Amino acid sequence: MTDLNDLRSRVHDLFPALRTDLEALVRIPSVSAPAFDQAHVASSAEAVAELLRGAGLDEVQVLTSGESRPAVVARRAAPAGAPTVLLYAHHDVQPPGDTASWATDPFVPTERDGRLYGxxxxxxxxxxxxxxxxxxxxGDDLAVGVxxxxxxxxxIGSPFFGEFLAEHAELLRADVIVVADSSNWKVGVPGLTTSLRGLVDCEVELSVLSHAVHSGMFGGPVLDAITLLSRLIATLHDDAGDVAVAGLAHxxxxxxxxxxxxxxxDSGLLDGVQLAGTGPISSRLWTKPALSVIGFDAPTVALSSNTIAPKATAKLSLRIAAGQDPAAALDALRTHLLDHAPLGAKVVVRDGELGKPFQAPADSAAMRAARTAFEQAWDVPPVDIGIGGSIPFIADLLEVFPDAAILVTGVEDPDSRAHGADESxxxxxxxKVVLAEALLLDGLAKG
Incomplete structure (x- = not known):
């Protein structure tokens, strides 16, 4: 087993170069959303492949499956009797949003107060x-296959992940899978993610008229679609702010x-705004359903006219607790929306994405190795945490590799603002994350 102090020193000496590599990757605007130039995603994949070629891996490929965005797969065979560990990350990023909301250019990495922004x-x-x-x-002390x-x-929801797994299953087969796409408890305290909520989304369209009509001539007996859709949305939560859709699991x-x-x-909640829901905050974040309106189509203020809007559409995002079947959750949400249509308005629900939740075993050989590695790296024990967000492809990994142990680890902290302005x-x-993963790979070699 590699000496802890020696490994800590190696990581410290390597870190300036690693930071340089991170900054180079951040400069590539690898937004995978279809409206953005996908040549940048291809460039990002090639940059990652080049970095991995220099890390002592024997076989590095940029691969696609069907219409998937390019992925990078790099391998080093396991020594006799040693396990193989699959290390997952992703090189695509969210759109930057309104760049005016950023303190600095989102694709120019910038350090402020010990944080790298971009x-x-x-x-x-x-x-x-x-x-x-x-x-x-x-280096040469790596004693597991990787x-x-x-x-x-x-x-963009890993739309071709299942197809990619099916085509490249033997290439990706592993005994332990480490997904480095979560968060730690806070700066100075590591976290091991033991649960992830699943995801259901849909669009709900409400119509009241076949066409727009004059709001003075017809207003009164007819309520506009925006008002009625707002009333429908208001039924999704009770007075305390808990989700009021029957049939959802906690x-x-x-x-x-x-x-x-x-x-x-951490959330940037404005002074005076009360928290919604009941029970522990951690439960409201991790183990109870959460329902948000994430989009709304209706006439804009700038383009509005004195007419009664005949139609409005909202996009709903429902996060579901571990143990909940996504299809059943969507059925429950659809039933609620149709049953609560106000004043007989026509309601249509269009199905969207489904993602399964994840619950890790509380104790396993891989989890014990991770706890030891994290405690050594931070000098404090890790906290078992849930994540309110979703990583639906983990369920796909478990379907293809049912015997693999999955560890979800974190590179973020509560102030990282992933997906938002000033991500860092x-x-x-x-x-410490780098050191913890090196210690984990060293520990897994012992079995």
């Missing part, structure tokens, strides 16, 4: 660097809670 700096190009750094630090899988379409409350003051600061990674924490 789109993808945390989600998930830091995950790529975590894998790269662990492999560089171990397959690095860096996907290129996670931020998982048991977590063993840790989120301090309200910390949550308010804490550089000191990232160095």
């Amino acid at each position: 789109r993808g700096a945390a989600d998930d190009k830091a995950g790529i660097v975590a894998h790269l750094g662990a492999l560089r630090a171990l 397959t690095v899988f860096v996907e290129g379409e996670e931020e 998982a048991p409350d977590p063993t840790v809670d989120y301090d309200e003051a910390d949550f308010r600061a 990674v804490h550089l000191g924490e990232l160095e």
Whole structure:
């Protein structure tokens, strides 16, 4: 087994170069959303492949399956009797959004107060660097087989992930899978993600008229579609703010809670705004369903006219607890929307994405190795956490590799603002993430 102090020193000495590599990746605007130039996603894949070629891996390929975005797969065979570990990350990123909301250009990596800012700096190009750094630090001391899988379409829901797995299953087969795409508990305290909520989304369209009519001539007896859709949306939560859709599951409350003051600061909640829902904050975030309106189509204020809107559409995003079947959750949401149509308005529900939740076993050989590695890297024990967000492809991995142990690890912290403006990674924490993964690979070699 590699000496802890020696490995810590190796990671520290390597980290300036790793930071440089991360900054180079952030400069590539690898947005996988269809409206953006996909040549940048291809360039990002090639840049990742080149980094992995220099990390001592024997076989590095840029692969696609069907219409998938390019993924990178790099391998090093396991020594006799040793396990193979699949290291997952993704190189595609979210759109930057309104660049005026950023303090600096989203694709120009910038350090402020020990954090590196830029789109993808945390989600998930830091995950790529975590894998790269662990492999560089171990070097010839790497005693397990490794397959690095860096996907290129996670931020658009991994639409071809199942097809890619089916085509390349033997290439990706592993005993342990490490998904470096989650968060830690807070700066200075690591986290091991033991649960992820699943995802259901849909569009609900409400119509009241065959065409727009004059709001003065017809207003009164006819309520506009925007008002009625708003009334329908209002039925989705009770007065306390809990989701009011019948048939949705709740998982048991977590063993840790989120301090309200910390949550308010981390989320940017405005002063005076009350928290919604009941029960521990951690439960509301991780083990209970959550339902949000994430889009709304109706006449804009700038283009509005004095007419009664005949139609309005909302996009709903439902996060579901571990143990909930996504198809059943969608059925429950659809039934609620149709049953609560106000004043006989016509309601149509169009199905969207389905993603399964994930619940890790509380105790396994891989989890024990991870706990030891994380405690050594941070000098404090990791906290078992849930994540309110979803990584639906984990369920796909379990279907193809049912005997593999899956570990979900974190490169982010509560202030990383993944998907938002001023996304960042804490550089000191990232160095600990690299050390923890190197220690984990070393520990897994012992079986």
